[in-house]
Amino acid sequence: xxxxxxxxxxxxxxxxxxxxxxxxxxxxxxxxxxxxxxxxxxxxxxxxxxxxxxxxxxxxxxxxxxxxxxxxxxxxxxxxxxxxxxxxxxxxxxxxxxxxxxxxxxxxxxxxxxxxxxxxxxxxxxxxxxxxxxxxxxxxxxxxxxxxxxxxxxxxxxxxxxxxxxxxxxxxxxxxxxxxxxxxxxxxxxxxxxxxxxxxxxxxxxxxxxxxxxxxxxxxxxxxxxxxxxxxxxxxxxxxxxxxxxxxxxxxxxxxxxxxxxxxxxxxxxxxxxxxxxxxxxxxxxxxxxxxxxxxxxxxxxxxxxxxxxxxxxxxxxxxxxxxxxxxxxxxxxxxxxxxxxxxxxx
Amino acid sequence: xxxxxxxxxxxxxxxxxxxxxxxxxxxxxxxxxxxxxxxxxxxxxxxxxxxxxxxxxxxxxxxxxxxxxxxxxxxxxxxxxxxxxxxxxxxxxxxxxxxxxxxxxxxxxxxxxxxxxxxxxxxxxxxxxxxxxxxxxxxxxxxxxxxxxxxxxxxxxxxxxxxxxxxxxxxxxxxxxxxxxxxxxxxxxxxxxxxxxxxxxxxxxxxxxxxxxxxxxxxxxxxxxxxxxxxxxxxxxxxxxxxxxxxxxxxxxxxxxxxxxxxxxxxxxxxxxxxxxxxxxxxxxxxxxxxxxxxxxxxxxxxxxxxxxxxxxxxxxxxxxxxxxxxxxxxxxxxxxxxxxxxxxxx
DNA sequence: TTTGGCACTCCTGGCGTCGGAGTGCTAGTA
DNA sequence: TACTAGCACTCCGACGCCAGGAGTGCCAAA
Numbered sequence: 161x162x163x164x165x166x167x168x169x170x171x172x173x174x175x176x177x178x179x180x181x182x183x184x185x186x187x188x189x190x191x192x193x194x195x196x197x198x199x200x201x202x203x204x205x206x207x208x209x210x211x212x213x214x215x216x217x218x219x220x221x222x223x224x225x226x227x228x229x230x231x232x233x234x235x236x237x238x239x240x241x242x243x244x245x246x247x248x249x250x251x252x253x254x255x256x257x258x259x260x261x262x263x264x265x266x267x268x269x270x271x272x273x274x275x276x277x278x279x280x281x282x283x284x285x286x287x288x289x290x291x292x293x294x295x296x297x298x299x300x301x302x303x304x305x306x307x308x309x310x311x312x313x314x315x316x317x318x319x320x321x322x323x324x325x326x327x328x329x330x331x332x333x334x335x336x337x338x339x340x341x342x343x344x345x346x347x348x349x350x351x352x353x354x355x356x357x358x359x360x361x362x363x364x365x366x367x368x369x370x371x372x373x374x375x376x377x378x379x380x381x382x383x384x385x386x387x388x389x390x391x392x393x394x395x396x397x398x399x400x401x402x403x404x405x406x407x408x409x410x411x412x413x414x415x416x417x418x419x420x421x422x423x424x425x426x427x428x429x430x431x432x433x434x435x436x437x438x439x440x441x442x443x444x445x446x447x448x449x450x451x452x453x454x455x456x457x458x459x460x461x462x463x464x465x466x467x468x469x470x471x472x473x474x475x476x477x478x479x480x481x482x483x484x485x486x487x488x489x490x491x492x493x494x495x496x497x498x499x500x501x502x503x504x505x506x507x
Numbered sequence: 508x509x510x511x512x513x514x515x516x517x518x519x520x521x522x523x524x525x526x527x528x529x530x531x532x533x534x535x536x537x538x539x540x541x542x543x544x545x546x547x548x549x550x551x552x553x554x555x556x557x558x559x560x561x562x563x564x565x566x567x568x569x570x571x572x573x574x575x576x577x578x579x580x581x582x583x584x585x586x587x588x589x590x591x592x593x594x595x596x597x598x599x600x601x602x603x604x605x606x607x608x609x610x611x612x613x614x615x616x617x618x619x620x621x622x623x624x625x626x627x628x629x630x631x632x633x634x635x636x637x638x639x640x641x642x643x644x645x646x647x648x649x650x651x652x653x654x655x656x657x658x659x660x661x662x663x664x665x666x667x668x669x670x671x672x673x674x675x676x677x678x679x680x681x682x683x684x685x686x687x688x689x690x691x692x693x694x695x696x697x698x699x700x701x702x703x704x705x706x707x708x709x710x711x712x713x714x715x716x717x718x719x720x721x722x723x724x725x726x727x728x729x730x731x732x733x734x735x736x737x738x739x740x741x742x743x744x745x746x747x748x749x750x751x752x753x754x755x756x757x758x759x760x761x762x763x764x765x766x767x768x769x770x771x772x773x774x775x776x777x778x779x780x781x782x783x784x785x786x787x788x789x790x791x792x793x794x795x796x797x798x799x800x801x802x803x804x805x806x807x808x809x810x811x812x813x814x815x816x817x818x819x820x821x822x823x824x825x826x827x828x829x830x831x832x833x834x835x836x837x838x839x840x841x842x843x844x845x846x847x848x849x850x851x852x853x854x
Numbered sequence: 855t856t857t858g859g860c861a862c863t864c865c866t867g868g869c870g871t872c873g874g875a876g877t878g879c880t881a882g883t884a
Numbered sequence: 885t886a887c888t889a890g891c892a893c894t895c896c897g898a899c900g901c902c903a904g905g906a907g908t909g910c911c912a913a914a
Binding site: 548549550551552555569570571572573 | 886887888889890893894895896
């Protein structure tokens, strides 16, 4: 009863309207409530209550003689105060575990597969940011000579990802020099945070070994590339699931969503502020900040491994979504994924 | 006049019907033809001709008193014999060149960006296979020690891609041993075709250096992973463009397409037989082999670099697509992409 | 405060009508 | 013989109308 305007009965009615509307996609009538859920009161009373809920902004009527539909505020109240957290079924839990166990060890592919699975399980559009590893550790750099003036710099981090940068030089360099440089860099930077592997220090080492400054550029580029795993690319899957929902039978709706997914920028903005928190976040309708997205909602759950490396796991669907279930699915997946990643991390 | 049943006038009428229908998405009436294209004959004559074209299977009538629409066979004849190859406008050509010049040097990203561009330019769904490099060359392998019993094997090929494989050993191994093994492998395999880097030869070298057989597995896994660039993953972009077409206002159509795109398998089948040829290929409607895809067409153009590395660049859209223009766009993009890749390849 | 009852509103779907677009055919013309 | 003008015919699609039904709001009674 946090909200002063909502006594227990109103709260229950609101919750039931949300529940029923999520299930049927039809405006909910007073009679439906009294028949399907035994409220112990008549439909007339329910009508009175619903009229007040509408006055309070929790429900809206598509037209005069129709049932009620939750408003953004209605969903919000439901999510924050009324709904019962759902637990994953054992079957779901097992399925998540099995699918992730069989998934690739390669980070990008693992994220891709997780996204697909989540899209499938949730029957909505799932998107997952690749982990933003603020503090991944520098593990190794290796400069490899491919031709007298061509080579590649490869950086390995604690995420197990290697980043590479091809380089071409204006003068020949001996393979041994590249090896010497690699060793020196490794000795100097080993197990430092990647963000602390700075260009000036690299330059100092290059100069000390009397090597061309071009090599500094090559190493810096590879480090930069490894660091770019930090601006999270986003994998998305399951757009076709949305077409099952009646609200997307209009093609225009879907078009804007597809565009948004392909562009990624908007998706990123959606998760960006959820990013600051370590708790699940739910954004409903207009809370997404765009008229185009006004009848959608997004559930976002963080996953993490190691002290600071983390990413976000989101489900996007119609506002009329089963919030509790999707939160459970996302949380369960996040948990398993976190664990899977922690296991794979290079200590 | 290859086809015996089509005299010059019928051919022209068929071509015009296709052209007009592609432009308007409306069944084409006899009067429309005489008014918009000066045929020098009356609409009644056109009607007679169209009736014969329908009898020949080139046109169909959605209903009795409607205009004509091309059939699969009609489009096929148009594509094979009637349409005039289109040349890219200078503006398009420049745009392709500019976008690809600014694109990433990283292979996967380059392919992604190319796909997006092609989707945008063509206003349809584009998909591109990553290059299938039958004969990419082995350039370098580097075994890196990350911890006494953990390391990573990295393989660099002539595509400039590095593949990696983490390994864990049951007993310690000295960093120098890994270096020795790397050198031996490099000396032995340098510039061999990747497919010829066989496990038995690797095993022989490992044994010769008296190293644990686990390292053979690690190296083989990395080579295998590099080789897996050969089973082409497919990048797709532009699904939302399809929604502009009236034939996709029905959501079900789109759903099957989205599913197909996400699964990739069907996409792969579509390009698979085009793969054998070095010429552009066009598949129309039922030629795609599935009732679900019956009102779609796909244009496929190969790109290549080096002697054997190659991939496919496809555009999928409604059967009613501007074939000549899409072929020109795909070909132009393929050409520029091929060149871009050839420049980046490690000699 | 609750509830039964009732009048009212508005949506929805079915039905018939009507206009127009386009054809096929016939008869006439070059 | 090939073309064309004209006309009757077909069929689609839009429109308006109506009836049915779902659901409400409100009133008056418990």
